[in-house]
Structures are given as C-alpha cells and as structure tokens.
Amino acid sequence: MGWLAFSFLLLIWELGSRLNPALQPYLPPVSRILSTLGEVVLSGQIVSHLMITLSRFLQGYLLAASMAVILGTVLGYFRLAHSLFEAVIEFLRPMPSVAIIPVAVLLLGIGDAMIVAVTVYASLWPVLINTIDGVRHIERTLIDTGRTFGLNRRKILWQVVLPAAAPYIVTGLRISLSIALILVTTAEMVAGSKGLGFFILDEERSMNSSNMYAGVILVAVLGYLLNRLFLLCEAWAMNWRRGMLARESI
C-alpha cells in the first residue's frame, strides 16, 4: 500500500508536468528524469563525479573514524587528558562544522585536500564524543577483573576497554556516516569543480533540471547504500554482542 501511494504520487507528478509545460523547467516529468539518469550514467558523464565524491567521502570518513577512536580512547581513559581538553572540545563543538570550509579554503586552496579535511573535521565529533563517553562509562568491575587476572595495560585496552565501548563507538560511526556525506557534498558545492555536489549545483545554474534531479537521485541512492553497507558491517562486527544480550535476557 505504501508503494501504491508512492507510485500514485509519481503518477500525479508525471501527469501534472506533462499537462503543464510551464512547469517543466522546474519539474520535468519523472519519466524524463529517469531516462536522463540512465543516459548520464551510461555515458559515464556522472560516473566520474560519483567516483570522485565517493573517494573523498571514504578518505575523509575513514581518516576521521580512526583518528577519533584513538583520540577518544585516550581522552576517555586518562582523566587528566580529558580535563585538559574538555573546554577546547566544548568550545569547538557547538560551532556548525560547515563554518570551517572558508578556513580550509584559505589553508588548502580548492581541491581534494580541502574537501577531505573538512569532512574529517566534521565527522570527527560524533565518534570522538561517543568514544569518550563509552570509555568513561565502562564498569570499574570489568577493568578491575581484568587487572585481577593479570592483564597488562595493552591487553586491558584491547580486550576490555574497546569491546565495552564498542556500542557507543558504533553509534558515533553511524551518525558520522551521514554527516560525512553532507560535508562532502556541501564542500563540493561551495568550492569545488568536480564531484556530485558540484554537478548538481552546476546543472541547476545551467537550468538543466533533469540532470540536476538525476544527480539528486544518485546522491540519495549513494547515501542509502552506504547506510545499508554500514548496517551490514555492524551486524557482522557486533554479532558477539547480540549473542551476549540474548543470553542476558534469558
């Protein structure tokens, strides 16, 4: 039924646009958008933009994730480090991360490095905050038990602290996923000459609305697929935890 409602909406769109040519520059018929999408994908015109966006996204996201987990673990584990950086974090965090784009342009110019840097900055925060939270909220008994069993610091970190904080870290990683995509597309719009964000804005400025909509659909599909992929990885990586929770509930 939901699909029916959705198709009905598309049908109205299609008919409304076909019967009303004045509307077409803004809202071309769905069928035309889809055929345009097919064309730009097959001709490879959009594929290069897609690959550029994807590679910037991956670089930024993975770099941010690894930096944030390491930094977050340190800040969560060592009380002194946390008390030192707390004020810095609290000052920087409420600033909308896109405000960093002009600074990045000054420092790095216009190009891949700038876009990746901006993405790293923005997607760092959720993972960092969640990792700190996760590490700080570990039950003391877990760590004490580890010590009693004679684990050294490194083993406690790998076998006790990180697994216990993992659910928090995963939450942060999921939030950062969509933030990273937002920042890549935004940076491409504000200061880029390639990538899907640039493509969409550029097509809008040249009034090629079909191309623009095709780009929007492609970004949405990309976001959807990345999210799906993340959930798959999460289910695979956190399988042990589901078993544990199930056992607890019995």
Next chain:
Amino acid sequence: MRESRLNGLLFFLGLLLLWELAAQAGLMNPLIVPPLSRILRVFSELVWSGQIPLQVLTSMKRAAAGYVMAAIVFIPLGILMGLSQSVYRLLEVIVEMLRPVPPPVMIPVAMLFFGLEDEMKIFVIFFSCAWPILLNTLDGARNVDRVLLNTARTFGLSQWKIIWKVILPACSPQIVTGLKVSLPIMLILVVISEMVGSTDGIGYFILDSQRRFRVAQMYAGMFTLAILGYTLNQLFNFLYKLLMPWHVGLLRVKDGS
C-alpha cells in the same frame, strides 16, 4: 570535579595565549591565522557597528521559520503515523525514499523553485529538520503505554481529548528529543544555504569575508557561530526545564532507582 574544569579552562586559555604569541612573533602567516587579539578587536567592532547582530538576525529569522514550520507539520504527522497503522503504511515508502537525500543537495532544488529568496533557505531547513522530528514523534506515539490509553477510554474521554491529554504528554519526551536533534541541523543548514545561495546572513558573511581575504572578519564570523550554537542549545535546555519540569523530575527519579 571543579578543579578539573579549572584545569581545562586554564589549558584552553594557554592554547589561546600560545596562538597570540606565535602570531605576534610572525611564526604564522597573518593572511591565514591572524593574532587572536586582532580577531577579538574586529569581532567587537563588528558587534558594536551592528553588522554581526544584523547578519545573525537575518539568519535566525530564516532558521526559525523553517524550524517552526517543520515542528507544526511533522509533530502532528508523527502522532498520526504512530497511532494509525494505515496512515503509517501509506506514507512509509515516501518517507523512506526522501530521507536518505542529504539535505544540502536539496539546496539546488530549492533554488530552482525559489531562487535566492528567503523561501529557499526556509524550505531547506524545513526539509532537513523534518526527519528527526517526524521519526522521534512517531516512535513516541507508537510506544504510548496501552494501559494509559485503555484507562482514558474507560473514563470515556473523546478521541480528541485522548490525543491532547494522554498521547501528547506521553510522547512529549521523544518530541523534545526530535526538536533538540534538529536544532544543530537547523543551524548547519542555514549556514550552508547562505553560503551556496545568498547575499546576506551569517553564512554568506563568513564565506564573503574569506573571498575578500578579510581573514580576521571571517574568524569573527565563525566565533559568532560558535556562540550562537552554544546559546541556542542553552536556550533550548532552559525552555525544556521551564515547560516540562515534570519530565526532568521523572528522569531524576528513574536515575535514582
């Protein structure tokens, strides 16, 4: 606890001092990182000349319009979708199709329809705040305690009264969560949309300062944004405590047990 806060503050001030000294000593390119004192001076000049308050006001008007509209439309819709299975099924696919669109991508689409007018930004903010508000409200309305509903029915309350007196209070914590999550999103989107397509507003101000190489002015704008983000969050918490003291108390009781 208090001592650790003090440490953090001192460390932060130390970093700022280091920045100032390094900039004064010419260790950093003044075209990229000017001395902190200059940024602060420019900031206070811009505040007193009314330039920054004007830009902030422009941006906040747009942001508030989009945010409030999203709340007005999507809180009732969320309650409706949470209560009625058929409405939920009807709209589910449409919501799932629109939700993965990264909000900034809607800016060109909105520009197509509204040009660079205020409506463009308002629509983009409306669109991006919609999902947290809708999904949280939906979640809350769906999980209202059945006993509450049945009790209300037993007492013969009309459907309208049940929604007003039982469901709305019961899912207000989730509504608050949705509104709170939307707040930074609202700020981000107003900045982005002003950077991409605008001639005023704080987002435009920052990007424009950078393009004219008025670097201190750019940092002053960013500083303004940080203060704005912080203030909005504090304001939200304040209103929340003012309007929903019972919920704050409830949480405290739950934490205690």
